[in-house]
Structure formats: C-alpha cells, structure tokens
Amino acid sequence: MDESGDEVTTRAGYVALVGYPNAGKSSLMNRLVEQKLSIVTPLAQTTREKVLGIDTRDGVQMVFVDTPGLVEPRYLLHRAMLHAATEVIGDSDVVLLLIDASAGIPEFSADVLELLARAKGLIAVSNKQDLARPGQQELVKHWTQERFGVDPAQVSALTGEGVDALRDEIARRLPVSPFLFPEDDVSSQPVRFFVAEFVREAAFELFEKEVPYSIAVKVDEFRETATPLYIRATIYVERPTQKAILTGQGGAAIKKLGRSAREKIEEFVGAPVYLDLWVKVLPRWRKDALQLQRFGFSIPTQEERT
Template structure:
C-alpha cells in the first residue's frame, strides 16, 4: 500500500483549493475568485484500497503584512517540513518567472511536481512554453498540466503522485475525509458566503467563530459569530434592516445543509473586535494557532 503526505503550494489564486476539491471529489476547501481565501492548512484524506494520500491545501504564499498573515505563512512552513511530495501549482496565466522565484526560495527537501493549472482555455503555444520553462528547473521532477476546475488531467496527476510515494500503513481510518472537525468546515462555509456576497475589503476584515453546534433529532442548531474590525463593517454586513445578514444566513445554511446532509437552524451574530488580525489573543481564540 502506498501512503504519504502531498502538500500543495503556490501563489494566491493559483487554484490550490479547487485542486484539493478535485482530488477529493468533495468540497473541503472554500473557493473564491478573491485572493487569500484560504487561511488555514486544510488536509484531505484520499483513501483507496491500495493507497492513502493525505493532501494539504496551504494558504497562498505572500509577504506578511500583519499577524494573521504571519500565522498563514507559518502553516506553509509547517507543510514544507512534513511533506513526502510537494505539488507546486502554477496558474498558466501568471508571471512564470515570479512563480519560479517563489518555488526556488522554498528550499524544498522533498521531490516536487510542477502542476500547471487552468489549461482549459490555453491557446497557441502558451501551455507548451510553460511546460518547457519549468522542465528546466532543478526542483521539478515532472511537469503536469491540469484544469482543476474542469477535472482535466487529475487522474494522470494522481498516477504521477503515486509513483513518488513510499509504501506503508495508512495513517487514518478508511472513512475519514479530513483531520478537521465539522465545526471548522461550517465556519469556513459561512466565510465563503461572505466572500461571495460582500465588496472587496469586507471578507479580509472578517473571520467566523462557531459558538454552538448541537445535533438534535430533526436538525442541527448552529450559532456563529462573524468578527469584524469596525462598526462601519458591521453595518455593511447587516445591511439595511438586516437584509444582507439574512441573505448571508440563507445562502450559508444551504451550503452547510449540503455538507452535513441534514436540516440546519443557523443563527449569525456580528461582533466588532478592533484590529483582531494583529492581536495574538484574538487570533488564538479564532483558531489561528
């Protein structure tokens, strides 16, 4: 049996979360066109009869601007240290030299596959040029092209991954999909809807803390706090006469019900915590270790 840890690295918006979801055929990581959607390291456990792969989706690699960013980059550093194989994900339409500089700076101690993503609309020699560019790099054992969104090339990529993994016993029981709790994923699904519904700045100033998760006979009762930095942001989240928070609750509830496979009663509260992104105590309370 092949088993191993395969960690996904790349710039913000390269498609890391979409790739994790494509591997798992399950929505584990939230997805948004906005950058820096992923803040935590999210593991997906893919178990078949002859292999178990533990994938990690990591935050996009950025220069930290405040403590929250530092925590995000610490989770990237942790993922560098415990991988059996690294997937270096590149958006085909990104600056390839910039991606190369980032990958070179990682100082990888494990084999790496360069995965060129978003190939579905590739024209002319663009894809061929990108493949040739990365083939020459010392850190790239192989270069594989995929469309995570359209699930093109995923099976081929899996075969390449398995060729690099060691043999061993599985780390997790067969039916586990992640090492994270349902409560964590509920908070992420609420946060995803904030990214969908609100203007550019709001999602980056918010986080979600699930305060209550109670399974009753006919439904699951969930209470969650949405944390913002300023009263004006609270006003935007609530909307006129509470219209926006109501819309947010409806959309989030629908996504959570799909995820848990049960009816959900969802209550949302908005709380102001000035400068929470730079406050060590708040960050720990909100799950950013």
C-alpha cells in the same frame, strides 16, 4: 491482508498543495477527493488555514493538505498564513507546486524557492490548462525545468483534464505505509471548522472585496442532537462600518448571508440546519497575536517576540 490471506502492500502519506493565491489549489484538492472541502471563490487569498482532505482507493491513501497562498505578508495574519503553508512543505511526503499557467510565472521569495527546491517528492503542476495559451504553457514548462529540473504535470482542476494522471504520479511517490486514517474518512478536521469556512465563503460571494477579508468566524454552539441541527456562530469584523454592511438595512444582508451559508452547511452535513449568526466588532484582530491565536492561527515564534 486480502481475502486469500496474502499480505497487501499499501501506500500512504501527506500531499501538500502550495502556490500563489488563486493558482487553483483548493479547486484541485476538491477535485482529487471528489468532495467539496476547501472553499473556492474568484478572489485571491480565500484559504487562510490548512484544510485536510483524505482520499483512499486502490490501496493508496493520500492525505491532501490545502494551504494559504505563498505571498509576501503585509500584516500578522498574512505571516501566520505563510507560516502554515511553508511548515507543510517540510512535513509532506509529496509537494504539489501549483502554477496558474494562464497568469504567468509566480515571483516567490528566495526563502520560499529554496524551501521548494529541498521539498520531498516535488511535482510542479501547471494548472488552468483550459484557459492557458500554448505560449503560456511553454513558459511554465521552461521555468519549472530551469528552477527545479522537472517537467510540469498539465491539469485543469476545473474540467478534470490530467487529474487522473497526476493522481497516479502521486501514488507512485508515496511511501509504503499502513493507512494513516480510517478508510472512510474524508477529513480529520471537525465539522465546526467547515461550518466556519462555509460562512466565510458565503461572505466572499455576497459582499465587496474589503469586507470578506476582515471577517473571522467562530462557532460558539453546535448541538448535534437537535433537529434541525443548531449552530450558533459569531462573525467578527474590524470596524463598525463593516458590521453595518454585513447586517444590512433591517437585517436583510445578514439574513441573505445566513441563507447562503445554511444551504452550504446542509449539503455538507446531509441534514437540516438552523444557523444563528451574530456580528461583533473586534478591532484590528488581523494584527493582534492573541486574537489570532484565539481563532486557531499559529503565530511564528519571532512574531511573538515583536
């Protein structure tokens, strides 16, 4: 109820952001929640797990779910990532299908296209309007009309162009509902999760392409009562050569990575941080179901049997 005692109608629901890797899903979610929650790098497939961001304003609560890219998997980690993304499509009230208008039409599998066609509240989003040429924008529009019978919303996650109009359209499609989370929440995921993500982001920024993709990060200790806040985390890689690259001569590389990650974490938590990083070798973890589950990935049932 409002101050006058009248009943206030609110809307709330889950909004999935799906699409090809590097379509701008993470950048758009950060823009929509007006806070950096999803890590962003120029390299594709940075997002491995679902990231939740909550935006509550004007009687509407949008629970955004950033997802890994929809690609054909090459190994078990990719299958877990694809499973996470497709699972969200069926569970959400609104699905934002992001297309990088500057990169052409995505080639989704038949299964993914069928899932998208059945999705509730599908909104096609033609992103990167700041980079796309008019001909590319028209190509995206023709594809979304032909494939899904909808005109795309045109936005730029980088500049903010079209984002307010997109937010209004999402709000119209969400069901009447009480808020799902407290109004001041920005995510339902623990700080430990974001700590690990910021360490990965720093690795993507500092090292060559192969090494960041081989990394998994596990927060082993998190002392909130310590000043500065004490965090001990282990970075796992698959080969000794990758460990040597991460460590660097005399530990120079891991120190540089630690400084970059610590600054990101301090900005996120708003407090000084002591970040204690360790590097260990865990061979073939990206193809090992038990290790993936240890890192929090959900393995599709059929993969557990093979």
